[in-house]
Amino acid sequence: MADAKGKSRRLILLIVFIFVAGIGFAGLFNASLSATNEMEFCVSCHTMETNYLEYQDSLHFKNPSGVQATCADCHVPKAFLPKIATKVIAAKDVYHEIMGTIDTPEKFEEHRWAMASRVWKKMERSDSRECRTCHEFKNMDLSEQGRSARSRHARAEDKGQTCIECHQGVVHEMPREPRVKDDG
Template sequence: MKILSFLLKPFVLIGMGGVVAGLILALGFSKGLAYTNSTEFCISCHEMQSTVYQEYKETEHFQNHSGVQTQCADCHVPKEFMPKMVRKVMAVNDLYHHLLGTLDTQEKFEAKRGLLAQRVWNYMEETDSRECRSCHSWSAMDLEEQGRSAKRKHLRAQKKGETCIDCHKGVAHELPVDDEI
């Protein structure tokens, strides 16, 4: 009886309610974060569905001999929590332009492709291609299994401290024409 009367005290009820509300918010945040990292979410805007997603489907990152398929977030969203949150806040700009219709036609998208690509490349250079390195690392590369040209270029890139994007622009999406950049 003492336990029941204690549990029914206002401060205990408020505390338990706070814990339940906190758990619900944490679960909602976690589910929301997971959904916004899904390719399904990324291509829910028709401008992504009809452009970069179609290009991505033609690459080794989509279909390959090992059966490993990357998702949009694997390349475009950091794994670590704080950089991920910063990227999510920056993505509000994408939503803003979606609502404005800035890229709602193929022609509008192509007119901005160079600028959009350059922003991604700059970000990848600033982060030393961090998202690429989630899957591809110098230490895990077996250079002896690579072709002669790839082996030579990877050795040189390693020595020079180059990052993935220095050589691998256009690996998942079409390159912009030179006059767009």
């Protein structure tokens, strides 16, 4: 009988330990996700300096309304599973920074077209999900936009276009397309 009580207590202690450890893990995991979404983290790699300077020249950084979109607002989904997938994929950028593939502004520029193209394709696949957090067609007051923007946004909505189809290079400068080598 005493042995059964001892096993029961150990089981309860084990369950309590697993529960507390789970809460601790969840807290640390959430804290690390939050920390890696901070602007300071994003621009801590010196190859991001150019991107940060371009961003500071954009309306996403400074504008009449005072609303600022940060790196994570545009590059990290809000929903949990897409956020985790994005973080896992972004780990390769950290890897390439550490391994020296993109650790200088020159090397970064050499790979910039390919990296930007991957981001654009991801945005097309997600229907510019992160853009639409702030820029949803149904929330636009087209009458307040210039004539060109008003007609283009109306057409884009009718065609079911996504933001990135027209707005590449809005925050970051357009990268140079790699030159095709002429074998002739």
